[in-house]
Amino acid sequence: xxxxxxxxxxxxxxxxxxxxxxxxxxxxxxxxxxxxxxxxxxxxxxxxxxxxxxxxxxxxxxxxxxxxxxxxxxxxxxxxxxxxxxxxxxxxxxxxxxxxxxxxxxxxxxxxxxxxxxxxxxxxxxxxxxxxxxxxxxxxxxxxxxxxxxxxxxxxxxxxxxxxxxxxxxxxxxxxxxxxxxxxxxxxxxxxxxxxxxxxxxxxxxxxxxxxxxxxxxxxxxxxxxxxxxxxxxxxxxxxxxxxxxxxxxxxxxxxxxxxxxxxxxxxxxxxxxxxxxxxxxxxxxxxxxxxxxxxxxxxxxxxxxxxxxxxxxxxxxxxxxxxxxxxxxxxxxxxxxxxxxxxxxxxxxxxxxxxxxxxxxxxxxxxxxxxxxxxxxxxxxxxxxxxxxxxxxxxxxxxxxxxxxxxxxxxxxxxxxxxxxxxxxxxxxxxxxxxxxxxxxxxxxxxxxxxxxx
Ligand SMILES: Cc1cc2nc3c(=O)[nH]c(=O)nc-3n(C[C@H](O)[C@H](O)[C@H](O)COP(=O)(O)OP(=O)(O)OC[C@H]3O[C@@H](n4cnc5c(N)ncnc54)[C@H](O)[C@@H]3O)c2cc1C
Numbered sequence: 001x002x003x004x005x006x007x008x009x010x011x012x013x014x015x016x017x018x019x020x021x022x023x024x025x026x027x028x029x030x031x032x033x034x035x036x037x038x039x040x041x042x043x044x045x046x047x048x049x050x051x052x053x054x055x056x057x058x059x060x061x062x063x064x065x066x067x068x069x070x071x072x073x074x075x076x077x078x079x080x081x082x083x084x085x086x087x088x089x090x091x092x093x094x095x096x097x098x099x100x101x102x103x104x105x106x107x108x109x110x111x112x113x114x115x116x117x118x119x120x121x122x123x124x125x126x127x128x129x130x131x132x133x134x135x136x137x138x139x140x141x142x143x144x145x146x147x148x149x150x151x152x153x154x155x156x157x158x159x160x161x162x163x164x165x166x167x168x169x170x171x172x173x174x175x176x177x178x179x180x181x182x183x184x185x186x187x188x189x190x191x192x193x194x195x196x197x198x199x200x201x202x203x204x205x206x207x208x209x210x211x212x213x214x215x216x217x218x219x220x221x222x223x224x225x226x227x228x229x230x231x232x233x234x235x236x237x238x239x240x241x242x243x244x245x246x247x248x249x250x251x252x253x254x255x256x257x258x259x260x261x262x263x264x265x266x267x268x269x270x271x272x273x274x275x276x277x278x279x280x281x282x283x284x285x286x287x288x289x290x291x292x293x294x295x296x297x298x299x300x301x302x303x304x305x306x307x308x309x310x311x312x313x314x315x316x317x318x319x320x321x322x323x324x325x326x327x328x329x330x331x332x333x334x335x336x337x338x339x340x341x342x343x344x345x346x347x348x349x350x351x352x353x354x355x356x357x358x359x360x361x362x363x364x365x366x367x368x369x370x371x372x373x374x375x376x377x378x379x380x381x382x383x384x385x386x387x388x389x390x391x392x393x394x395x396x397x398x399x400x401x402x403x404x405x406x407x408x409x410x411x412x413x414x415x416x417x418x419x420x421x422x423x424x425x426x427x428x429x430x431x432x433x434x435x436x437x438x439x440x441x442x443x444x445x446x447x448x449x450x451x452x453x454x455x
């Protein structure tokens with residue numbers, strides 16, 4: 001008989017923790033999971049899902065305008081932020097319940113409360129003590145804000161989902177994908193949006209053509225983007241609005257009704273008792289793990305955002321599944337972090353997989369680039385001045401497609417399909433041998449014949 005209460009104790013019921021715990025339970029392991037907020041974690045409660053619902057809402061503004069070109073007359077259209085937030089909240093409550101049910105069905109015990117490690121096998125949740133053979137840290141991350149005067153007046157994406165009303169003027173600080181997405185959401189819903197970013201272009205880490213293209217398209221939609229701009233101070237005025245002191249605007253001040261920081265997320269490792277146990281953390285506080293998600297203490301594992309690697313839900317889920325497989329499925333399972341596709345649900349959206357042009361050039365020396373920009377068919381009648389960008393990055397030596405990038409309607413859906421080809425290592429001639437589906441935007445990916453001029 002084992003001397004531990006559980007075979008696995010998971011801290012954090014988000015994407016990674018839930019997947020690992022459910023799978024471990026299905027393998028017959030005795031599993032418990034602690035959660036100090038709502039089951040489902042960031043993705044379900046304050047991340048991917050509510051964000052995408054809000055982004056759909058924002059797009060209706062353009063859809064209604066575009067419909068005119070197709071013969072529609074829409075007499076009156078009105079938007080209610082409280083109705084959107086209430087409907088979104090109903091949906092995330094439903095999803096959170098589904099996650100809780102799935103854990104229960106897999107025989108996983110759910111414990112409400114904040115968990116902390118006392119030693120490598122003992123967890124404290126309030127007054128309660130629980131022991132486990134293996135511990136999984138799946139505590140995710142939390143938005144970070146800089147320490148500038150008046151920062152208490154600023155919100156992050158967490159609070160943006162719960163605002164009582166739509167702010168009339170919003171300043172978004174940061175150039176991350178979350179900043180670009182919320183700029184599109186607030187702008188689409190009718191707010192006046194300014195983005196202030198310290199760097200020389202938004203979406204650091206993405207392909208440079210994608211970064212420029214999205215910037216231009218956002219500008220066309222009247223989002224004001226300030227580059228190399230720094231927010232220095234925020235003051236609340238007597239009328240309740242905010243006055244922001246920042247560089248990059250005339251007079252260095254901007255009046256607005258909400259300031260949202262989207263300047264990065266910090267792994268949730270403080271107060272978990274990890275360093276006391278000798279669990280190695282990186283400079284940002286992320287748990288350092290090997291390719292099996294094992295920390296420097298052999299029975300303590302970590303998955304998802306808390307490891308500060310690729311902070312995406314499907315990655316956290318993969319990592320959680322791999323830990324369950326390694327511990328209870330009888331197969332040591334590493335996680336492959338190459339060619340992870342991702343999207344920005346901006347307006348228009350971005351889809352991307354593999355290497356950017358500059359990454360490929362640094363890795364391969366030479367690269368072949370195939371790209372096109374065009375006005376999508378839909379906008380020939382809508383009259384909207386929006387262009388789509390599609391780009392393939394090819395290794396000239398092997399003809400392998402090492403990167404695919406798109407900005408335009410349905411880019412995330414299209415790139416998910418292309419990602420299979422990139423992951424499978426398919427070549428440009430194999431793309432060319434594929435017959436397109438006409439008329440689509442996606443067919444451009446199999447009809448790109450001309451190499452773009454080398455830069
Ligand atoms: C605004 C936003 C939009 C996003 N959009 C996307 C997207 O479109 N696509 C995508 O793939 N990813 C997206 N992400 C990222 C995605 O949400 C995360 O990568 C994913 O949720 C990480 O899962 P996780 O299991 O590591 O952590 P989380 O889902 O954050 O779960 C961690 C859980 O641990 C709990 N917890 C923390 N500490 C303790 C403790 N001591 N005791 C008990 N419980 C604890 C937390 O309450 C939380 O529920 C988005 C994130 C944000 C913020």
